[in-house]
Amino acid sequence: MCSGCSGLLAITVFGVEEISGPLAFVTRGWVWPMEGVDLLLVAHVLGSIVGVFCLTKAYQLGEASHVAVFEYSIMVFGPAFAFVWFGQSLSAVQMAGVVLIIVAGSVIALRSRQS
Numbered sequence: 497m498c499s500g501c502s503g504l505l506a507i508t509v510f511g512v513e514e515i516s517g518p519l520a521f522v523t524r525g526w527v528w529p530m531e532g533v534d535l536l537l538v539a540h541v542l543g544s545i546v547g548v549f550c551l552t553k554a555y556q557l558g559e560a561s562h563v564a565v566f567e568y569s570i571m572v573f574g575p576a577f578a579f580v581w582f583g584q585s586l587s588a589v590q591m592a593g594v595v596l597i598i599v600a601g602s603v604i605a606l607r608s609r610q611s
Contacts, residue, residue, distance in 0.1 A: 504526050507523065508526070551567060553562070565601040565604050566602070568597055568601065569597075569601070571593070571597050572597055575594060
């Protein structure tokens with residue numbers, strides 16, 4: 497956080513010229529486009545707090561190998577929600593990663609059921 501604030505301060509003080517393209521955020525000053533996403537942001541913050549609390553409690557009460565499956569599910573549900581809400585798509589490599597995460601979680605769940 498300190499380095500981010502220092503960078504914003506340096507951009508403001510020295511007036512760095514903004515570049516175009518996918519790395520434009522690096523040279524862009526402070527921007528706060530929050531119109532229309534306020535409630536979504538609050539819901540995300542509250543949901544994250546509840547989720548992290550529940551995950552921490554699950555690690556305290558349960559078997560770590562079982563709980564880890566749920567922790568890594570964010571790597572599946574994150575891209576799914578990004579697709580539904582923002583229309584973002586996954587590349588073939590990213591899809592392969594999601595499939596590997598699902599397979600690994602299934603293997604862990606099936607293996608723990610046998611023992």
